[in-house]
Amino acid sequence: NSDLILYVNMELVNEKSYRRYIVEEILGQGTFGQVAKCRDVETDNYVAVKVIKNQPAFYQQSLTEVSLLSTLNRTFDPHDEHHIVRMLDFFACKNHLCISFEMLGQNLYELLRQNGLRGLQMKLVRSFSKQILDALIVTKGAGIIHCDLKPENILVTQNAKTDTEVKVIDFGSACMEGKTIYSYIQSRYYRSPEVILGYPYTTAIDMWSFGCIVAEMYIGIPLFLGASEYDVLRRMIEIVGVQPPDDLLREAKNTKKFFKHVGSIYPGNEGHDSIGSPYRMLTEEEVEARESQKPKVGRWYFPRRRLDSLISGYPWKNLEEGNLPETEKADCLALVDFLRGLIEFDPNK
Ligand code: ADP
Numbered sequence: 001n002s003d004l005i006l007y008v009n010m011e012l013v014n015e016k017s018y019r020r021y022i023v024e025e026i027l028g029q030g031t032f033g034q035v036a037k038c039r040d041v042e043t044d045n046y047v048a049v050k051v052i053k054n055q056p057a058f059y060q061q062s063l064t065e066v067s068l069l070s071t072l073n074r075t076f077d078p079h080d081e082h083h084i085v086r087m088l089d090f091f092a093c094k095n096h097l098c099i100s101f102e103m104l105g106q107n108l109y110e111l112l113r114q115n116g117l118r119g120l121q122m123k124l125v126r127s128f129s130k131q132i133l134d135a136l137i138v139t140k141g142a143g144i145i146h147c148d149l150k151p152e153n154i155l156v157t158q159n160a161k162t163d164t165e166v167k168v169i170d171f172g173s174a175c176m177e178g179k180t181i182y183s184y185i186q187s188r189y190y191r192s193p194e195v196i197l198g199y200p201y202t203t204a205i206d207m208w209s210f211g212c213i214v215a216e217m218y219i220g221i222p223l224f225l226g227a228s229e230y231d232v233l234r235r236m237i238e239i240v241g242v243q244p245p246d247d248l249l250r251e252a253k254n255t256k257k258f259f260k261h262v263g264s265i266y267p268g269n270e271g272h273d274s275i276g277s278p279y280r281m282l283t284e285e286e287v288e289a290r291e292s293q294k295p296k297v298g299r300w301y302f303p304r305r306r307l308d309s310l311i312s313g314y315p316w317k318n319l320e321e322g323n324l325p326e327t328e329k330a331d332c333l334a335l336v337d338f339l340r341g342l343i344e345f346d347p348n349k
Pocket residue numbers: 027028029030031032033035048050085101102103104105106107152153155169170171172
């Protein structure tokens with residue numbers, strides 16, 4: 001695409017900057033390309049360079065990443081106090097857009113996996129949550145929706161002042177509130193009900209993902225683990241204990257993928273609090289009958305539990321009534337209370 005090359009040459013190429021880095025190892029791969037640990041020859045510091053795939057769509061979206069992140073860094077977090085990754089530079093190299101960032105540590109998913117997926121200590125859950133929330137207050141204030149909050153996009157790093165710091169990275173899917181373009185966003189386990197159901201979305205979708213991450217930090221595995229959007233939505237309803245509000249279901253574009261319109265006096269859905277709602281979620285059999293053409297995917301089975309029993313009685317947490325120290329019990333109740341505010345179907349709340 002000659003326009004593209006011209007644009008790169010005229011606006012972006014900064015020979016000095018792209019010659020400074022020596023690639024030492026690959027840190028990660030993602031949808032957008034690869035991230036390499038590089039040494040800055042002039043300063044001898046390490047930086048992380050994201051090398052974007054050289055396709056126009058990725059290039060365009062990555063320019064959005066550059067512009068939103070530089071706005072966040074410069075205007076909304078000038079002193080690097082709010083746990084958002086710092087962008088150092090961007091340049092073109094062999095027709096690839098490259099973005100360099102401060103070098104951070106491993107991602108939260110790697111940390112959870114290292115821990116045998118048993119979850120982190122409450123102390124860390126609290127500290128990390130507070131830091132991520134701090135970042136989200138800033139992004140919300142800037143009118144920016146991250147759109148892909150998940151453990152892989154939270155990096156853990158050792159900091160001289162505080163003990164362990166976390167930072168939010170990867171604004172590669174981010175957009176401005178009120179200028180939302182894409183409907184297929186967020187990673188499935190962290191996808192908000194309004195995105196699944198096809199309802200206009202706001203910065204509130206990041207708050208939903210944040211709730212999912214907080215729960216996962218404590219229990220060690222995704223709260224809404226599901227092999228399909230249907231599974232994820234079903235699990236949300238089980239855990240929250242109610243289905244999404246009727247107003248949302250009425251206006252959302254995808255409601256009929258998941259719900260049957262059954263009139264206004266349906267007697268309730270398997271114990272879910274849908275009494276009086278004109279909508280009933282399709283049963284698994286109904287969905288399977290519809291999708292019998294599609295190949296079957298493996299499913300994870302979970303006992304049905306509500307959030308409080310899930311958090312306070314998760315098997316490997318050994319937190320059964322009785323053997324729970326008073327301090328931990330109070331912490332669990334506080335965590336559930338906190339999560340209830342985040343795992344909320346009504347985006348306005
Ligand atoms: P993508 O948009 O392709 O997901 P990311 O920006 O999320 O790209 O980077 C992919 C992975 O690379 C991350 O999950 C993380 O493990 C690693 N990574 C990204 N940025 C850094 C950084 N600044 N320091 C260390 N590792 C990083």
